[in-house]
Amino acid sequence: MNGRYNFNWPGWASFVFLLLLWELGARVAPGYRLYLPPISSVIGALGQLIISGAVGRHLLATLERFLAGYLIAAAIGVTLGILLGYFQPLHNLLGILIELLRPMPSVAIIPVAILTLGIGDSMIVAVTVYAGVWSILINTIDGVRHIESTLVDTGRTFGLSRSRILWQIILPGASPYIVTGLRIALSIALILVTTAEMIAGGKGMGFYILDEERSMNSANMYAGIVIVAALGYTLNRLFLALEGRVMKWRHGMMAREMA
Amino acid sequence: MRAQKISGLLFLVGLMLAWESASRADLMNPLIVPHLSRILGIFWDMLWSGAIPMQILLSMKRAAMGYLLAAVVFIPLGIVMGLSQGTYRALEVIVEMLRPVPPPVVIPVALLFFGLEDEMKVFVIFFSCAWPILLNTIDGVRNIDWVLLNTAKTFCLSRSQTIWRIILPAASPQIITGLRVSLPIMLILVVISEMVGSTDGIGYFILDAQRRFKVAQMYAGMFALAILGYALNQVFNLLHRRLLSWHWGMMKRDLE
Numbered sequence: 203m204n205g206r207y208n209f210n211w212p213g214w215a216s217f218v219f220l221l222l223l224w225e226l227g228a229r230v231a232p233g234y235r236l237y238l239p240p241i242s243s244v245i246g247a248l249g250q251l252i253i254s255g256a257v258g259r260h261l262l263a264t265l266e267r268f269l270a271g272y273l274i275a276a277a278i279g280v281t282l283g284i285l286l287g288y289f290q291p292l293h294n295l296l297g298i299l300i301e302l303l304r305p306m307p308s309v310a311i312i313p314v315a316i317l318t319l320g321i322g323d324s325m326i327v328a329v330t331v332y333a334g335v336w337s338i339l340i341n342t343i344d345g346v347r348h349i350e351s352t353l354v355d356t357g358r359t360f361g362l363s364r365s366r367i368l369w370q371i372i373l374p375g376a377s378p379y380i381v382t383g384l385r386i387a388l389s390i391a392l393i394l395v396t397t398a399e400m401i402a403g404g405k406g407m408g409f410y411i412l413d414e415e416r417s418m419n420s421a422n423m424y425a426g427i428v429i430v431a432a433l434g435y436t437l438n439r440l441f442l443a444l445e446g447r448v449m450k451w452r453h454g455m456m457a458r459e460m461a
Numbered sequence: 462m463r464a465q466k467i468s469g470l471l472f473l474v475g476l477m478l479a480w481e482s483a484s485r486a487d488l489m490n491p492l493i494v495p496h497l498s499r500i501l502g503i504f505w506d507m508l509w510s511g512a513i514p515m516q517i518l519l520s521m522k523r524a525a526m527g528y529l530l531a532a533v534v535f536i537p538l539g540i541v542m543g544l545s546q547g548t549y550r551a552l553e554v555i556v557e558m559l560r561p562v563p564p565p566v567v568i569p570v571a572l573l574f575f576g577l578e579d580e581m582k583v584f585v586i587f588f589s590c591a592w593p594i595l596l597n598t599i600d601g602v603r604n605i606d607w608v609l610l611n612t613a614k615t616f617c618l619s620r621s622q623t624i625w626r627i628i629l630p631a632a633s634p635q636i637i638t639g640l641r642v643s644l645p646i647m648l649i650l651v652v653i654s655e656m657v658g659s660t661d662g663i664g665y666f667i668l669d670a671q672r673r674f675k676v677a678q679m680y681a682g683m684f685a686l687a688i689l690g691y692a693l694n695q696v697f698n699l700l701h702r703r704l705l706s707w708h709w710g711m712m713k714r715d716l717e
Binding site: 213216236290291294299306307308310311312317392396397401407414424430431434435 | 562
């Protein structure tokens with residue numbers, strides 16, 4: 203993280219060394235080709251997949267489902283979180299229900315979703331929404347509760363309307379927590395999309411990777427994993443960049459307080 | 462506090478009654494949402510017949526093996542990487558390359574190597590629990606007060622003594638955070654890997670029940686999983702408080 207001027211030579215050297223070891227091992231013991239094809243053939247498969255665009259359909263499907271699920275989860279989680287954080291009676295009512303549902307591993311909802319929605323996009327999106335909501339919801343509730351009540355009271359004193367209190371005090375005040383919840387939900391949503399695609403899906407990266415394994419095309423399988431990892435990495439980077447943008451005011455404020 | 466809980470409990474009971482009466486009045490498709498009483502009855506039966514405890518035991522065996530293996534490998538590695546900048550730099554790229562891989566995607570690789578055996582699930586859990594444990598341990602070791610390490614040097618503590626008596630205790634709050642974060646990950650991945658490639662275990666049980674349209678069994682299995690998740694969390698919290706009681710005691714003393 204020291205910037206691009208400080209290139210990590212030993213790190214890349216050991217990474218390349220590992221790849222060479224892999225290549226060498228696969229060539230020395232061709233009997234294990236099925237399990238560990240030479241890295242050169244994985245890279246070849248990756249290049250071919252990208253050039254031919256064979257994987258584009260799957261990647262696009264995964265991305266669409268992910269975005270739909272994640273954005274809906276964010277909308278529900280933040281809205282419900284603000285309501286529950288702000289109105290204590292509502293929290294009293296739903297708190298126990300949340301505590302009961304949350305510890306269940308979210309993937310266990312997949313069979314229910316298949317039952318009600320069949321196998322298709324809507325099932326995968328629904329499952330992603332369910333899994334993503336929890337961390338956003340809990341963090342938003344926490345965030346709203348941690349806002350200093352003097353801030354809200356000051357807003358009231360100045361005669362701010364409810365919606366202005368919401369947009370100008372509560373949402374910014376809770377935003378650091380909300381962002382944390384959104385970041386956790388990002389990786390959870392990706393886990394759920396790929397899982398749901400493996401269990402029930404005719405396309406998508408999860409389906410593709412498992413399918414290639416079943417048809418013993420292990421080079422394509424590894425290439426698919428590289429693509430999903432790149433997707434995960436890109437989404438994470440994108441999130442951090444957006445976070446830096448959106449939360450800039452806060453870092454500015456913190457710096458001023460310190461000074 | 463009491464009164465707050467009561468309204469929530471009443472709401473929950475109301476919800477359950479509404480479910481029961483709606484399904485009795487045929488307002489809901491029994492193939493999708495069976496009677497709540499039936500689900501609970503089946504759960505009760507399967508609890509005492511041993512069907513559910515057996516599936517859970519199978520899953521937990523796999524989960525525990527993967528989790529403990531990850532702890533045994535990645536806590537020491539994290540300590541080494543936290544102490545030696547050279548090792549950290551040498552392994553950083555590999556870790557950063559592997560970390561963004563969504564864990565379920567590793568299942569096909571594990572299937573290739575291990576088939577449907579237990580090792581498949583153990584490997585998947587090992588892989589997915591690795592990163593929170595490793596990164597938290599590194600952070601914990603790095604944040605150790607240098608005065609502590611220098612004091613250890615002054616008192617001529619051996620290397621192993623320094624690790625066992627100074628570094629491990631000082632980094633333990635963060636190591637435990639890593640272990641706690643990976644606990645739900647462990648549970649999710651044992652369920653996923655059993656859904657994708659297994660012939661038993663609670664994950665397989667739930668998906669299989671759905672495929673055979675034994676819907677009440679499916680819900681009973683989910684109910685069991687929820688209880689399991691809750692219980693795991695509670696047990697961990699209890700251990701956490703026990704293990705780190707010295708830490709909190711010290712923090713309190715510092716504050717005073």
